[in-house]
Amino acid sequence: MDHEVLGSIVLLAIVSLLSVLQNAFFANKVEHESKHQNGKNFPRTASSAFDRVFTANQNCRDAYPTFLVVLWCAGLLCSQAASAFAGLMYLFVRQKYFVGYLGERTQSTPGYIFGKRIILFLFLMSVAGILNYYLILIFGSDFEVHIKTITNIISPLLLIP
Incomplete structure (x- = not known):
């Protein structure tokens, strides 16, 4: 693979691999809670702790494809x-959501809302990149430098709760 192309995607690959590790951690937590709540000789009964872990994991898995695409x-x-910074922030927020869901469900709400804001930011960045491509194609005007400057300035604002 071309070194220049590889250099332009390495941060995204790192964030993607970190998200895979986080998914594995969530799945391990579900498995642990399932084994902890159910004895080998007892039929499986639903427990509130297992239900919370399973639901939090399922919610994170449902949003995962959207996160990767944007x-x-x-x-x-x-x-x-x-985008790599926003992705790392999303992983942090998803962890906060997961842990918050294990307590009271109201503790997970800030993580959920914050995660939606990060997904929206990544989506808007994607739309800006697509619009820039068509502006180059149709008009010959390239706004890539301006778009990168704006997104690099706005991305630290994601830290504001």
Whole structure:
């Protein structure tokens, strides 16, 4: 693979691999809770702790494909650094959501809302990259430098709760 191409996607690949590790951690937590709540000789009964872990894991898995698509689109079409930063923030927020869901369900709400904001940011970055491509194609105007500057300035604002 071309070294220049590889350099432009390495941060996205790192964030993707970290998200895979996080998914494995969540799945391990579900398995652990399932084994902890159910003895070998007893029939499986639903427990609130297992239900919370399973539901939190399922919710994270449901949002995972959307996260990967907007992460890679934003990184390839707009700004790799800003999208990788947003991706790391999303992983942090998803961890907060998962842990919050294990307590009271109201503790998971801030993580959920924050995660939606990060997904929206990545989506808007992707749309800006697509629009820039068509502006180059139709008008010959390239706004990539301006778009990268704006996204690099806005991305730290994701830290504000």
